[in-house]
Amino acid sequence: MANERAYWLAWSRLKGVGPVLQKRIYEHFGSLAIAWSAAAEALQQVDGLGPALVGSIVRQRSHLNPEALLATHEEQSPAFWTPTDLGYPALLLAIPDPPPLLYYRGRPELMAALEVGVGVGIVGTRNPSDYGRRWTRRLTCNLVKNGVIIVSGLAEGVDREAHLSTLETGGNTIAVLGTGVDVAYPWSNRALYDRIEQEGLLVSEYPNGTPPDRPHFPRRNRIIAGLSRAVLVTEAPLRSGALITARLANDYGREVYALPGSLDNARCLGCLGLINEGAHLVLEDETLLKGLGTLPATNGPASVLGPISLPAPDPALDPLLQQVLQAVTLEPVKVDHLAQQVPIPPGSLLGALVQLELLGLVVQLPGTQYRRC
Structure with missing residues (x-):
């Protein structure tokens, strides 16, 4: 039987095939191994695969041996999940473009804990005010004390405060990187990177050795949003990447929270804009906990009721x-x-x-x- 992991890796190496197309190909064929050997005519049945791209795929795959590629990759790279692996987070499967490969270092059991618990993404500016730092620490610690897993991006500023406060409170944190998982960036966060590797979990869609590159960070933000049941922005200017994370979370059907600030402080205007667009306003420590209580429960008791007729599914559902x-x-x-x-x-x-x-x-x-x- 073909090793499906080898074909997730091989498809991810083909130019012109990004996460969205790879997901469509998998859903169409039910197996990337089957898709790998499919004729050009069959590939063209997949939405988004035109004759030119299919021709390119056929040429590229003729030079690749998926099984050999996997063997080499596993020798040189860290551990990784594909969407068909049990360890791959189901929350990410619900987004339009889940990463075909998710590399990790640290405690992989935290991803399983995230599936049965609650993860909150905390993001914001790389240059927060004292107010932003203080409230990031305060809100993070309150969430951690109530069992919430904190997800962030290991950037300077708000991300750093969220990760560090989580660890200092004895909680669990997941850092989503815009580099390979073996690259500590920024270097000023090297000690924090090392600590998360020991006590938390580092994840990335990029292979070992991938250096920081500007387009990687907006792409990284979709993973933060995808892993989180809710996203909190504590302080962000109007052009902050944190706003991308918040809007992606909203697109994915996750709750978005924002901490208000002064109109005189440019670092608060992004949060005020989110609130104006409908984000939940954070006015006290308990705001998020109250809101999280309205999210679908993840550990509720089994029903003790007798037989009940279940309503038919909503016809508006997919x-x-x-x-x-x-x-x-x-x-x-x-x-x-x-x-x-x-x-x-x-x-x-x-x-x-x-x-x-x-x-x-x-x-x-x-x-x-x-x-x-």
Whole structure:
């Protein structure tokens, strides 16, 4: 049997095939190994693959041996997940362009903890005021004390305060990098990078040795948003990359929170703009905890009610979501059982379950189980 991981790696090496197209190819064929050997005519059936790109793919793949590529890659690079691996975060499968490869260093069990717990992304300016630093630390510590996992980008400023406050409070943090996971950037955060590698988790879609590059950081922001149930912006000017993270989170159906500040402080204008656009206003330490309590529960008790007729799925739902929702009952059901009932690729099933959870239609329980709300 072909090693699917080898083909995720090989497809990611083809020029012209980004995360969106790779996801479409996988969903169309159900296997990237099958897609790798597909004829040009079959590849052209995938939305976005025209004759010119398909011709390029056919030429490029003739020079690649996926299995040999994987063997070399595993010798030279850190550990990584693909969307078909159990360790790959299901929350990321729900976004339009999940990274085909997610490299990691540190404690991979934190990603599993994120799946059954609550992760909050905390982002903001690289040059915060004393007010921004103080409130970032204060809000972070309050979340950590209540079991929230903090996700951020290991940049200077707000990111640094969020990661450091989490570790100093004894909590768990995940840093999403715009470089390879073996590259500490900025260098001023080297000690923090080392500490997160020991106590937290470093992740990146870029292979070992990838240096910092400006386009990488907006791309990195979609992963921060994708891993988070909610995103908090504590201080950001109008052109801050943190606003990209917030708007992506909103696009993904995640909650967005913003800390207000003075109109006289340019570093606060981005947050005020988010609030004006509908972000939740943070006025006290408990604002986020109260809001998180309204998110779909991740560890609720099993139903103790007798048999109840489940309502039919909303016809406005995507057909795939309707199919998955129909298979989930009021009693806890394991993902393995759902996979037998709904014959779709594992990655698509997990992605659908995350979307249904975010819509408040299903609840995830310990032991990779789900039930209807």
